[in-house]
Amino acid sequence: MKEQELQNTFVSLVKEHERIIYKICYLYADTQANRDDLYQEIIVQAWKGYPKFRGDAKFSTWLYQVALNTAISGFNKDKKLPLVYSGDGSLPEMVYDNSDSEEAEKSAILYNAINQLNAIEKALVMLYLDGKSYEEMEKIMGTPNGALRVKMTRIKDKLKTIAKTN
Amino acid sequence: MELDELKEIWNRADQTATARYNITELIYRDSKSPLAAIAKNLKAALFIFPFVALLFAGEFLGSRHQSPTSILLFTILFIEFLFSLLNYGLVKKIQQPGGNIKESLVSRIALLQKLCRGYVYVQAGLYALMAVLLEISMYWQLDSHFNGWAKINPAIRIGVYLVFLVLQLLIKKGSQKKLYGQYLDQLNNLAWQLDS
Numbered sequence: 001m002k003e004q005e006l007q008n009t010f011v012s013l014v015k016e017h018e019r020i021i022y023k024i025c026y027l028y029a030d031t032q033a034n035r036d037d038l039y040q041e042i043i044v045q046a047w048k049g050y051p052k053f054r055g056d057a058k059f060s061t062w063l064y065q066v067a068l069n070t071a072i073s074g075f076n077k078d079k080k081l082p083l084v085y086s087g088d089g090s091l092p093e094m095v096y097d098n099s100d101s102e103e104a105e106k107s108a109i110l111y112n113a114i115n116q117l118n119a120i121e122k123a124l125v126m127l128y129l130d131g132k133s134y135e136e137m138e139k140i141m142g143t144p145n146g147a148l149r150v151k152m153t154r155i156k157d158k159l160k161t162i163a164k165t166n
Numbered sequence: 167m168e169l170d171e172l173k174e175i176w177n178r179a180d181q182t183a184t185a186r187y188n189i190t191e192l193i194y195r196d197s198k199s200p201l202a203a204i205a206k207n208l209k210a211a212l213f214i215f216p217f218v219a220l221l222f223a224g225e226f227l228g229s230r231h232q233s234p235t236s237i238l239l240f241t242i243l244f245i246e247f248l249f250s251l252l253n254y255g256l257v258k259k260i261q262q263p264g265g266n267i268k269e270s271l272v273s274r275i276a277l278l279q280k281l282c283r284g285y286v287y288v289q290a291g292l293y294a295l296m297a298v299l300l301e302i303s304m305y306w307q308l309d310s311h312f313n314g315w316a317k318i319n320p321a322i323r324i325g326v327y328l329v330f331l332v333l334q335l336l337i338k339k340g341s342q343k344k345l346y347g348q349y350l351d352q353l354n355n356l357a358w359q360l361d362s
Contacts, residue, residue: 007190007193010193011189011190011193014189015189018187018189023176036187037198039187039192040187040192040195040198041197041198041199043187043189043192043193043195044192044193044195044196044197045197045199047193048197048261048262049262052262065265065266065267065270068267069265069267069270070199072267072356073270073271073274073352073353073356103175106171107172107175110169110172111172118359119356119359120267120356120359120360121359123267125169128169128173129169129172129173129176129177130176130177131173131177139266140266140267141266141267141268141360142265142266142267142268142269142360143268143360143361155169156168156169159169160168
């Protein structure tokens with residue numbers, strides 16, 4: 001495939017699945033500037049890896065892998081900051097904008113709780129919220145299905161406890 | 167509110183999120199990842215070698231009888247260059263995105279550890295080799311530059327070599343920890359989070 005053709009296919013596929021990247025940026029970066037940088041880094045990494053994408057998995061699954069790998073272990077804008085950003089607990093505007101006030105308040109509590117989870121737990125919560133099956137989650141995370149189920153139950157309990165404490 | 171209730175809000179928001187980035191423009195930007203920074207440093211080290219080679223070429227071409235010390239130094243610098251080249255390839259390999267999260271974490275940890283260990287021990291090996299070859303060259307009186315050093319008690323000479331070797335080992339280990347330590351700790355922590 002020619003470079004231009006490859007680029008066009010890549011851009012249209014990314015545009016189609018762009019929301020995956022937005023969500024990851026919102027979960028893993030704490031400010032808009034950091035979100036922009038993380039978005040750029042994910043695109044750069046995805047483009048680098050795209051020629052090796054053979055299409056034996058769904059593009060969305062592959063994009064989740066690249067984006068999460070970048071957000072979790074391959075992104076460091078400021079050397080003084082930790083390599084993995086912990087969110088500031090602010091509510092992502094894309095969720096806030098679509099909620100009525102009571103709903104917004106409730107989801108804010110839950111969002112703050114999600115932000116207190118570790119990087120791997122956040123990834124699992126995101127995949128869960130995106131409605132991924134445990135089989136797909138296994139493909140993305142590389143953890144066995146059974147272990148993921150146990151982890152999810154534990155995370156839900158943890159979130160409830162954090163939300164209550166807050 | 168339960169996590170399952172947020173699912174609905176999450177997916178509703180999903181429908182209205184608007185695009186604001188130019189992907190075509192972004193794909194050709196430089197990576198800001200810690201591995202990209204490491205690769206950049208290694209690449210810079212590679213560019214130094216042609217200048218070193220040029221300096222030695224001047225000496226080698228200028229005189230009929232090359233000093234064994236110059237040849238030795240050049241060989242060691244060349245091994246260093248090859249090693250940097252190998253490390254650069256290794257970092258490029260770690261940078262390859264894709265694979266599931268666990269696979270990617272495990273391979274990054276293994277390759278980075280290999281890189282750190284390799285760097286420290288290859289350097290130590292090179293210094294030890296340099297000391298041995300220096301002793302051989304002094305024994306056969308191949309280079310008059312070291313006549314003074316050859317007159318010193320061999321036990322003192324060996325002591326100096328050992329102190330130098332230990333010092334360089336400690337310095338290299340420290341610099342490796344500074345370069346990769348934080349990143350490796352972070353990756354190990356993530357692997358632990360995934361398994362716990």
